[in-house]
Amino acid sequence: MEIAVLPEVTSAGVIIKAIIILAIISAVAGFGTYLERKVLAFMQRRLGPMHVGPFGLLQIAADGIKLFTKEDIVPQNANKLIFQIAPSITAATAFIALAAVPVFPDFTIPEWIPLLGGVFVPSIAADINVGVLFILGMMAAGLYGPLLAGMAQANKWGIIGSARTAIQFLSYEVVTGLSILAPIMLVGSLSLVDFNEYQTGGFASWMVWQQPVAFILFLIAGFAETNRTPFDLLENEAEVISGYATEYSGMRWGMFFIGEYANMITVSVIAAVMFMGGYNDLGFIAGWLIVILKIAFIFFLMLWVRASWPHIRPDQLMWLCWKVLMPIAVINIVITGFVMMV
Amino acid sequence: MSLEQFKNRSVGTQTYKMVDYEPTPDTGMGRFQRVVSRTFRGELFVGLYVTMREMINALFGGGMHTTKYPFEKLPISPRYRAIHDMLRLLESGHYRCIGCGLCEKICISDCIKMDTRYDENQRKEVTEYTINFGRCIFCGYCAEVCPELAIVHGQRYETASEQRASFSIFDDMLTPKDALGQQQEFDGFGAVSPNADDNIKKTPLAY
Numbered sequence: 202m203e204i205a206v207l208p209e210v211t212s213a214g215v216i217i218k219a220i221i222i223l224a225i226i227s228a229v230a231g232f233g234t235y236l237e238r239k240v241l242a243f244m245q246r247r248l249g250p251m252h253v254g255p256f257g258l259l260q261i262a263a264d265g266i267k268l269f270t271k272e273d274i275v276p277q278n279a280n281k282l283i284f285q286i287a288p289s290i291t292a293a294t295a296f297i298a299l300a301a302v303p304v305f306p307d308f309t310i311p312e313w314i315p316l317l318g319g320v321f322v323p324s325i326a327a328d329i330n331v332g333v334l335f336i337l338g339m340m341a342a343g344l345y346g347p348l349l350a351g352m353a354q355a356n357k358w359g360i361i362g363s364a365r366t367a368i369q370f371l372s373y374e375v376v377t378g379l380s381i382l383a384p385i386m387l388v389g390s391l392s393l394v395d396f397n398e399y400q401t402g403g404f405a406s407w408m409v410w411q412q413p414v415a416f417i418l419f420l421i422a423g424f425a426e427t428n429r430t431p432f433d434l435l436e437n438e439a440e441v442i443s444g445y446a447t448e449y450s451g452m453r454w455g456m457f458f459i460g461e462y463a464n465m466i467t468v469s470v471i472a473a474v475m476f477m478g479g480y481n482d483l484g485f486i487a488g489w490l491i492v493i494l495k496i497a498f499i500f501f502l503m504l505w506v507r508a509s510w511p512h513i514r515p516d517q518l519m520w521l522c523w524k525v526l527m528p529i530a531v532i533n534i535v536i537t538g539f540v541m542m543v
Numbered sequence: 544m545s546l547e548q549f550k551n552r553s554v555g556t557q558t559y560k561m562v563d564y565e566p567t568p569d570t571g572m573g574r575f576q577r578v579v580s581r582t583f584r585g586e587l588f589v590g591l592y593v594t595m596r597e598m599i600n601a602l603f604g605g606g607m608h609t610t611k612y613p614f615e616k617l618p619i620s621p622r623y624r625a626i627h628d629m630l631r632l633l634e635s636g637h638y639r640c641i642g643c644g645l646c647e648k649i650c651i652s653d654c655i656k657m658d659t660r661y662d663e664n665q666r667k668e669v670t671e672y673t674i675n676f677g678r679c680i681f682c683g684y685c686a687e688v689c690p691e692l693a694i695v696h697g698q699r700y701e702t703a704s705e706q707r708a709s710f711s712i713f714d715d716m717l718t719p720k721d722a723l724g725q726q727q728e729f730d731g732f733g734a735v736s737p738n739a740d741d742n743i744k745k746t747p748l749a750y
Contacts (some may be wrong), residue, residue, distance in 0.1 A: 246601040246608040263559040509590040525578075 218326045224297050227406050230462035231261045237382065237504050244508035246468035269452035276355055279448065280445070283353035287452040291346030291460035296341035301332040302470050303393050304496075306480045306488045320422065324480075325394060332392040333385065334543045336471065337377060339465060340426055344370045345433055345459065351445035360442025365434040365515055372522035379530035380418035383537040384475060393471070397479035407478040416476045418526055420502075423468040425518070428461060430507035434515050469499035560566035577672040619698060621729070627674060628697035628727075629717040639693035640713075642667035646685035646694055655685060668670035672713035676691055676702065686729070695729035 220271075235250065237257065242249030250257030258363055275281055303325040317375045328337055351363025385391060387408075388399045400406045409416050425432040436444035446457055473479065473495035480492040513521070568574050586728035600606040610617060619625075630639050638654050658671035697716075702709075718726045 211717055240598075243598040244602050248607060248608055248611075251611075304607065431581045505591060509594040510587060 209531065214320070214322065215326055215422050219300070222326060223296055226296060226299060226463050226466060229466060230459045231265065232440060233462040233465065233500065234264070234458065235261050237507075240501065240504040241508050244505070254515060258519055264525065267472055268452050268455040273451045273453060274448070276448050278355035280353040281383055283349050284448075285453070287346050287350035287353060288460075289447065289457035290349065291343050292456040292463070294339045294343035294346070295460040295463035298336045298343070298467050299463065299470075300327045301335045302467060303328070303397065303474060304470055304480065304492060306353070309461040328394055330390075330392055332394075333381060333475075334391055337401075337465065340467065341370065341374055342489065343460065343464065346443040346518050350449070350457075354448040358446050358447045359445055361441045362447070365441070366445065368515055368519060369425060369428075369432065369434055372519050373422045376418055376522050376526045376530055377422040377426060379527060380415045380422060382530075383415045383534050384412050384536070386537055386541060387411065396475050397481065397483050400478045402476070403481075404483060408476045412476070412533070412537070414529060416472075417528050419472065419476070421526060423472065424503065424506070426524070427464045427503070429465070429503050430512050432518055433511050433512050434518060437512060465500060465503055468497070469496045469503075472499050550581060579735070618737045619700065621734040622685075623698070623700065624683045624696040625700040626676070626697055626711070627701060627716055628695050629713060630693055630695060630717045630726060630729075631720075633723065633726070638717055639668070639691045640669050640672070641691055641693070642669050643690065645688045645690065649684045649688045650683065651682060652678045652680050669713060672701055674711050674716070676709050676711060677707055692729060698727075
């Protein structure tokens with residue numbers, strides 16, 4: 202980042218990167234729904250979407266057209282303003298969190314590309330010095346979406362869904378913060394770029410080997426953070442219809458799910474960058490490729506777990522987070538502190 | 544599993560595996576130990592292994608279970624009671640119905656209507672024969688009562704229609720004259736389906 206670039210280029214670059222993040226992540230989030238349906242289907246010995254396009258690939262387009270053209274209903278007794286802005290909170294915070302997440306190594310645009318050739322591109326929209334804190338804060342703020350949506354819609358399932366949002370939020374957020382505190386102590390920085398620099402020494406220098414407990418705790422908390430299956434209390438169909446999304450239809454409903462999938466991608470990226478060696482080259486494999494493979498593996502793990510495991514009750518989630526995971530996280534921090542002091 | 548094993552209904556002689564339920568611990572320490580042992584027993588990873596095994600088996604081992612229904616169809620059982628067929632005599636090609644009227648009499652939803660007359664050879668001839676499939680409950684009494692095996696249940700089960708009621712007349716159900724060679728004889732109630740040997744292993748009762 203010490204390479205001098207013109208200030209107007211960087212500010213333009215930030216805008217361009219923001220647009221690219223928005224476009225690519227929403228496309229990938231849409232593609233994630235296709236992947237999820239396919240993987241779940243294969244694990245249940247079904248075929249999944251097959252008929253729209255080759256191997257059902259255009260199912261995303263069909264779903265998108267359906268969501269965009271569906272009637273947008275606001276229930277009679279709902280708080281209209283909050284009901285209408287709640288989905289955008291989920292989607293917006295999910296994308297804002299990605300601003301401080303580096304995905305690829307820094308690169309220079311090749312000279313032969315007109316207009317932008319030779320420009321040095323740091324692959325992060327905003328390398329702020331409180332990166333991890335910012336990401337966690339934004340993902341936590343994303344929980345206001347389901348919370349407000351459930352309370353605004355004048356529906357008992359929505360109320361239950363938002364109550365569950367609150368308890369889930371209170372439970373796992375502590376574990377998320379405490380679990381990554383130990384790696385932060387080791388690295389001595391909150392910026393994910395510094396996390397990546399810390400793990401440049403190849404496979405053996407990955408944070409997982411130093412902090413295996415923190416990695417497992419972070420994964421568990423990440424599943425809770427993205428409402429994935431062992432902890433999908435908010436919208437469990439068998440218990441609370443759709444929870445906070447009961448009264449939503451059309452694109453407002455779709456925005457919740459774009460936000461959810463964007464959050465899944467964010468958690469996958471954080472796990473890959475923070476614990477699994479980031480975007481450093483691994484042997485002969487280029488950094489940008491290996492980081493995509495790592496992110497794809499974590500994403501696949503979320504689908505795999507959804508196909509395999511049952512989900513737990515709200516009281517079990519609170520029991521797990523407060524009585525098991527939080528003490529383990531604290532002990533992990535204390536041990537890390539002692540090891541660093543000695 | 545062979546058919547003999549499947550037919551063995553005597554409970555006492557089979558090799559059941561009894562599930563070993565541990566007693567629920569009373570003390571806090573006991574509960575804690577149970578949590579720890581369950582956590583580190585690795586059962587969650589067995590779950591992950593099972594789904595991965597099924598996925599690999601489905602993708603590469605030909606274990607995919609889907610039948611692409613409108614394009615592929617499973618053979619249906621001969622017992623299945625779908626749209627009726629009127630059969631012909633194989634020797635003469637004349638329709639088998641002798642106009643006795645038993646099916647019209649026994650029909651409990653009153654959907655069969657027939658009209659007969661004597662032809663020039665003093666034989667009963669069917670002039671009108673309709674089944675109202677909007678009313679028919681496919682109970683199978685008509686096929687069962689028929690003394691000549693003239694009316695049987697066929698294999699056509701895709702009977703969705705834009706009309707509330709649809710009628711079928713005698714000539715539509717009758718085997719076409721030129722397709723006499725393809726006429727399927729009714730195997731009778733209680734006959735097994737053509738793929739019974741494959742299905743019997745898949746029955747959940749079998750394990």
